[in-house]
Every structure is written in structure tokens, then in C-alpha cells.
Amino acid sequence: MPRHLEFGARGFPDVAMSASYRAIDWNRQKCLYDLTLGGLLTLGLGTFIGVSLLVSPNTTVETLLIRGSSVSALLLLHVILCIGPLARLDTRFLPLLYNRRHLGVTLFLLALVHGAFAVVQFHALGNENPLVSVFTAYERDYRVLADGRVNLAHFPFEPFGAAALIILFLMAATSHDFWLRNLGASFWKAMHLGVYLAYGLVLVHVALGVLQSERGAVYPGLLAVGFAVVAGLHLAAARKEARLDRGGNPAELDGFMEACAVHEIAEGRGKVVFAGDQRVALFRHRDRIFATSNLCRHQGGPIGEGRIVDGCITCPWHGWNYQPEDGCSPPPFKEMLATYDTCIRDGRVWVKTMANPLETRCDGSVVTAT
Amino acid sequence: MVEFVRTSLLALAAYGVLGLFFAFVFHLRGLHTLDTGSRGTGLGFRLLITPGIVALWPLLAWRWRAARRGGSFLGGTDSPVSARQLRATHALAWKALALTAPVMVAAALWWRPKEAPSSRIPTSSHAPSAAGSANHLKRGNASAFGVWSPGLP
Numbered sequence A: 001m002p003r004h005l006e007f008g009a010r011g012f013p014d015v016a017m018s019a020s021y022r023a024i025d026w027n028r029q030k031c032l033y034d035l036t037l038g039g040l041l042t043l044g045l046g047t048f049i050g051v052s053l054l055v056s057p058n059t060t061v062e063t064l065l066i067r068g069s070s071v072s073a074l075l076l077l078h079v080i081l082c083i084g085p086l087a088r089l090d091t092r093f094l095p096l097l098y099n100r101r102h103l104g105v106t107l108f109l110l111a112l113v114h115g116a117f118a119v120v121q122f123h124a125l126g127n128e129n130p131l132v133s134v135f136t137a138y139e140r141d142y143r144v145l146a147d148g149r150v151n152l153a154h155f156p157f158e159p160f161g162a163a164a165l166i167i168l169f170l171m172a173a174t175s176h177d178f179w180l181r182n183l184g185a186s187f188w189k190a191m192h193l194g195v196y197l198a199y200g201l202v203l204v205h206v207a208l209g210v211l212q213s214e215r216g217a218v219y220p221g222l223l224a225v226g227f228a229v230v231a232g233l234h235l236a237a238a239r240k241e242a243r244l245d246r247g248g249n250p251a252e253l254d255g256f257m258e259a260c261a262v263h264e265i266a267e268g269r270g271k272v273v274f275a276g277d278q279r280v281a282l283f284r285h286r287d288r289i290f291a292t293s294n295l296c297r298h299q300g301g302p303i304g305e306g307r308i309v310d311g312c313i314t315c316p317w318h319g320w321n322y323q324p325e326d327g328c329s330p331p332p333f334k335e336m337l338a339t340y341d342t343c344i345r346d347g348r349v350w351v352k353t354m355a356n357p358l359e360t361r362c363d364g365s366v367v368t369a370t
Numbered sequence B: 001m002v003e004f005v006r007t008s009l010l011a012l013a014a015y016g017v018l019g020l021f022f023a024f025v026f027h028l029r030g031l032h033t034l035d036t037g038s039r040g041t042g043l044g045f046r047l048l049i050t051p052g053i054v055a056l057w058p059l060l061a062w063r064w065r066a067a068r069r070g071g072s073f074l075g076g077t078d079s080p081v082s083a084r085q086l087r088a089t090h091a092l093a094w095k096a097l098a099l100t101a102p103v104m105v106a107a108a109l110w111w112r113p114k115e116a117p118s119s120r121i122p123t124s125s126h127a128p129s130a131a132g133s134a135n136h137l138k139r140g141n142a143s144a145f146g147v148w149s150p151g152l153p
Helices: A028-056 A063-090 A091-097 A100-123 A128-138 A157-172 A177-183 A184-193 A196-207 A218-246 B001-034 B043-055 B056-069 B083-110
Strands: A005-008 A011-018 A255-261 A270-273 A279-287 A288-293 A308-310 A311-313 A342-346 A348-352
Touching: A005 A196, A028 A063, A028 A100, A063 A091, A063 A100, A063 A196, A063 A218, A100 A128, A100 A157, A128 B001, A157 A184, A157 A196, A157 B043, A177 A184, A177 B043, A177 B056, A184 A196, A196 A218, A196 A270, A196 B083, A218 A270, A218 B083, A255 A270, A255 A279, A270 A348, A279 A308, A279 A342, A288 A342, A288 A348, B001 B056, B043 B056
Parallel strands: none
Antiparallel strands: A005 A011, A255 A348, A270 A279, A279 A288, A308 A311, A342 A348
16 A cells, blocks of 8 residues: 655655555655656756757757757666665665665656657658668678678667567556555566666667767777676675674574674664564564564564664665554555564673564563663 | 468557456456445546556456455465565675676667668658668658558458
8 A cells, every 4th residue: 555655854654544545645755856867868868969069059959859859868777776786785875775766767758758759750751651661771790701800880779679668568558556555566577677678778789889970989888887886886785784694603592693793773763673584673662672574574684783762663675564562554555564482681782583473562671771 | 480470460559458447347346346445536546546457457357256256365464575585586686787788788788780781760860871871771662651551461
């Protein structure tokens, strides 16, 4: 079910709830986010068009639109791919993660503009159906030249762009929470991982398309830098996650595993620890330590990176919330997280490695002053 | 190849038309059966989910059928994807990208022609020429937008 979010201080979502879907749950933060996105895109497109006209005054409007929309879309795709690892590396980037789906829809619309104008510009004036032409126009031109060199200039690069566009469409069309709920989290998430395939297809589309025409080093250079930044951030985030998963060699006693010192968890805040073979979210609320599964039921967000808002554990991604005592969402919502038993020994928090059955109530371990 | 593409696009168009018809029926009768959370929603919500209904209508038809028979499929009963599995998929995707993307881009740059094909940079100073490769340059003899005759059989 959708939650209505408002971002409070420090960019964290304050939560109010609604029991039915809405098209878009507009709030101040979301409006600000979208206005910023629109402003930056307008600025980027304007700059691109201005510079293009300065460099090549004869450029047509169609060409400016084709190239401007493609550059904006490519830039936005890189930004989108950077947000996930940035948020995992530094929680200050979490507000960017929220509402990321609007970026995805905007990306699709930009790619659609690029594709539509390209089809009209390059394929609409022949006797063949333009859409058929997209997949067949280069058929006879791709060949090995007489000197044995491959003629990549006429390689059919457009089908790669078309395939990426289809993936982006499917992601944009199913970005609403209705789809997450009705397709199931596993299917939905798997489908949205298609963004990586789309990124690969776009890289090929660009390399075999515009890079065959452009002689300079600017476009290949920018593409290389973009790829290096995205890949580097993902690598850094993966290393951080792997370190957490290894989690040292904690002591184990009576089915409990040593997690961390009590003072490492601030009041109203959470901490992710590794217990058994999974991640567990620890929270300190009214001087009691509670433990739940670290996976939000919404999109698998890291619950332990959230905090307590109005007495509820609140996921940092989209503000879904759960009661710390039993892991259940407050009525009328029915989502629930598994809870874990905890205990405190010598100022250290211990977590049971086996989760409790769903809806099991735990009163938490009392933090005593030392 | 051309025939294959034509047939595929025709099949895609038929799939889309069926999807539109399904979306119409689904909005009338299926939406509330499938998901009670959609009750009381407005036109904006319905418009927003319609492209997805058209694209994924066989899947929704299956879910709707299950819901009508009393079975319950909703995300609430589906386990969220395992974080460990998700991280493994991420890692696999990035390994594949890290290996293939630089190679593909480098190959494209290595084999690109010594001179840029002018037909790919259409500006007002570039009149279509016989040496071009795009549809309107290579195959067509039409002179204006919209003159092509639909190639679908």
C-alpha cells in the first residue's frame, strides 16, 4: 500500500498513510525534487543546444532535438545508476533515492523523444514502413570492405537503442506501487534490474552510432568517464556490503550472537548487524533494543538504516513503517517483518540468530545505565 | 530479414491491440477484483497504470483469473527478493558489464572508418545524397513526410 511521505528535517521521510492508491502522492519534497529535475534538464538541454549552434550554426532543429534528448537521457541514466551505490556509501544521498522512479520515467520520455525524432529524421521518407526500416535499413551496408577491414560505420546500431527503449518503457510503465504489489516483489525487482541490460545496450548503441561519426575525443572520453564513475561507485558499494556480510568473527552463546556495543545505537536510530546468515536491524527506542529483519517488505530497502518516527521503525527508502515490538505495520496495513530476540550482556547487544515466527511480540532488552 | 521484421512488428501490433482491449475490460471489471487497494482511486491512477496493463496483459489476465477463483496473489504474500540474491545479481550484472562494455566500445572505436559518414550528421547543409544509408536516402523515392506506404502486409 502506498504511504504519503513528507520529508522532515535532515531529509528523512516523515510518514502519513493512505489505504488506497493515488496516481502520484505529491508533497512538498516531491514537488521540489521534480522541479529541480526539470530545471536541471532544461539547463542542460539549453546549454547543449546553445553550444551546438555556436559550433555548427547550420544544425537543424530535428538534429538538435535528437542529439539533445540523447545526451540528456544518457546523462540521466548515469545519474540514476549512481544514486543506489551513493546512498549505500553515504546516507546523505538517501533523499536522492526517494522518488528515483520519477527520474526513470523522465529518462524513458527523453529516450522516446530521441527515438521518435530519429525515426522521423532517418526513416520516414522512404517507401518502407519507418519501424521496419529501423531494423533493416543497414542490412546490406554492413559488410567487410575489400581491404578486409570491418565497416562498422554501417553496423545496425539502432536495434540496440530500440531494445533499450523497450526495457526503459517496461520499467517506467510498472514504476507505480500497484505493479510492485500485483507482480510481486521478486518479479518486479528482477524486471527492474533490466536497467543494467539497458545500460549495456545503450553503450553499444552509442559506440556503434554517434561515435562512428564523431572524430573528436570528447564523446568517447565522456562515455569512458561516465562508465568509470558508475562502475567505480558500484564496486565501492559492493566492497562495503561485503565487509558488512563478513562481519568479523563474533562470539556465539546459546543461539545468540554478539552484535555491537549498546552505545553504538543512538536513541531512535538503527544499526545493521550480521547475525547467523542474514542481516538484522537493531533499533533503540525508549531505551530498549529491538531487532527485526533488515529487509523492507516494500522494495527490500535496508530497514536498519532508517530510524524511529512516531514510535515506528521507518524505512529510509520510501517511509514504510513497522512497530518495533512485533514488526507489524500499524493498521490498516498488513505487512510485517520478522523479529529477533535480543539481550544485553556487559554493555554488548546480543541477537538471536534464528528469527521469531511472524507477529511474535518482543518487548526488547532494557538498556540500563552503566 | 525484412519479412521477419515485418511479421514481428505485426505480431507486436496485434499484441498491443489485444492489450488495449484487455485494459478496457480490466478497468471495468478486473481492477477491484485483483487489488482492493485500487478502490476509490481516480482517473489519474488508472491512466498511469494503463501502459503497463497493455504491455503485461497476459500476466495480469492470469492474476485476475486466480483472484476470481478465490486465490490470492498479491505482493503482500510474496517474499521480498532476498537481499543476498539481489546483491549476487548486481555483482553478476556489473561483472558482465565491466568485461563487455569497454571491449565493445574499444572495438567500435578501433574499427570505425577513417572518415565520418556524412549521412549520419543530418544538418541543413547536408542534403540527402545517394551515398547515404538511411531509409529515405537508400530506398525511398518519396519527397515528403508521410508519403511512405505502410509496409506491413
